[in-house]
Amino acid sequence: MRQLVSELTSHAEEALYSPNDWATHLTMSAASRSFLAALREEWLPAEPPDSFCRAMSDHVQTHLASVYAGWHHLWAHTLRVTGIALALAEESDIDPAHAYLMGIFHDAGKLDEMITGAAHERVGALLIRKALREEYHPTVIERMANVIAKLAPPTDSYMHILYDADKLDKIGAAGILRRLTTRWGASRPTAALRTVSEEMEDFPAMHFARSALLTGSKITYTAEFLQTAQTIRF
Numbered sequence: 001m002r003q004l005v006s007e008l009t010s011h012a013e014e015a016l017y018s019p020n021d022w023a024t025h026l027t028m029s030a031a032s033r034s035f036l037a038a039l040r041e042e043w044l045p046a047e048p049p050d051s052f053c054r055a056m057s058d059h060v061q062t063h064l065a066s067v068y069a070g071w072h073h074l075w076a077h078t079l080r081v082t083g084i085a086l087a088l089a090e091e092s093d094i095d096p097a098h099a100y101l102m103g104i105f106h107d108a109g110k111l112d113e114m115i116t117g118a119a120h121e122r123v124g125a126l127l128i129r130k131a132l133r134e135e136y137h138p139t140v141i142e143r144m145a146n147v148i149a150k151l152a153p154p155t156d157s158y159m160h161i162l163y164d165a166d167k168l169d170k171i172g173a174a175g176i177l178r179r180l181t182t183r184w185g186a187s188r189p190t191a192a193l194r195t196v197s198e199e200m201e202d203f204p205a206m207h208f209a210r211s212a213l214l215t216g217s218k219i220t221y222t223a224e225f226l227q228t229a230q231t232i233r234f
Contacts, residue, residue, distance in 0.1 A: 001228045004031040005189050008177060012186035015072040017079055019043050022177075031228075038173035038221040042214065044083035046103070049096040052135055056101060059131055060108045067111040073181050078107055080174050084165035084211070091208050092157050101128065102144050102162050125149035160207035168211060170199040172218030176225060189234040197226050 007026050016022050019040045026032040048054035060078070064071035082103030089099035109123025125145040132141045146152040152159040169178060175196050179185045185192030200222045206212045 001031045001225075002232050002234065003027060003029060004035055005180065005229070005232075005234055007032070008180045009186035009189055012181040012183060013070045013073045014181075015075075017072075017076050034221075035173050035176075035225075038217075039177065042168075042172050042174045042218060043080050044087050046079045046083040046086060046100070049086075049100055053097050053100045053104070056131060057104055060104050060127075063108060063127065064111055067115060070183060071111060073178075074107060074110055076181075077169055077178055078104060080169050080178075081106060081162075081165045084168055084214070085161050087210055088161045088164060088208050091210050092161060094157060094161060098140070098144060098158065099161055101132070102147055102158065103165060105131075105144075106148050106162055106166060121149045125151075157207075164206050164208060164211035167204060167206075168214055168218065171196065171203060171215075171222045173221055173225075175199060175218070175222065193226060193229055196222060200226075 004026065011022075011025050016025065019036055022039065023036055026036065048057055061071075061075060064075060082100055085099040085103040086096055088094075089096045105124050105128040107120060107124065108127045109118070109120035112118055112123045113120040125148045128148060129141055129145050132144075143152070143156070143158055147156065147158045147162050169175060176193070179192035179196050180189055182192075185195075200219055203215065203219065206215055
């Protein structure tokens with residue numbers, strides 16, 4: 001386990017955007033094999049549903065890279081959230097393109113917040129409004145923007161998709177990866193894993209059967225990982 005954590009933290013903020021990317025950087029110990037198996041179960045495909053969505057993916061990547069050099073970790077999180085959002089769109093009968101765009105833009109303002117202090121939810125909403133204005137009806141754009149800005153009503157199914165997808169990336173192998181591969185988490189692995197433990201203990205109810213199923217498997221893996229890790233000094 002110590003070796004696995006060391007390997008994860010040593011590649012913090014690198015451009016690793018899939019379980020297969022990580023597989024090439026991990027020694028195949030029993031802990032690594034278990035971690036990768038869980039990561040592959042959790043990291044769902046985030047294939048753009050159409051050419052416009054693909055262009056928006058490039059657009060958000062360009063924006064992140066222009067704000068801060070250490071954007072790769074955030075993009076990996078964005079892809080995981082988007083993959084879950086797409087899976088939930090199938091269950092909720094929502095246009096996959098809408099789910100994809102909300103996932104891609106949901107943290108587009110995160111680095112702006114680090115640099116300027118502007119709330120990332122507000123920045124993300126502004127970015128999606130501007131990027132989609134020539135392609136989508138204003139009503140649809142505003143609905144997605146309000147979800148990103150966390151201003152949507154609690155009954156909005158669009159909000160349910162993004163809420164579940166974003167929360168699910170805080171636990172499981174993905175949540176562990178997310179916390180350990182920031183610059184802060186890589187230098188403080190014990191504190192980073194404590195954050196994952198706190199997220200697991202206070203994990204909210206989900207809105208869809210798929211997200212509830214993922215919650216169960218993620219909590220099981222998180223608990224097993226943390227139980228082993230707590231006996232190790234990093």
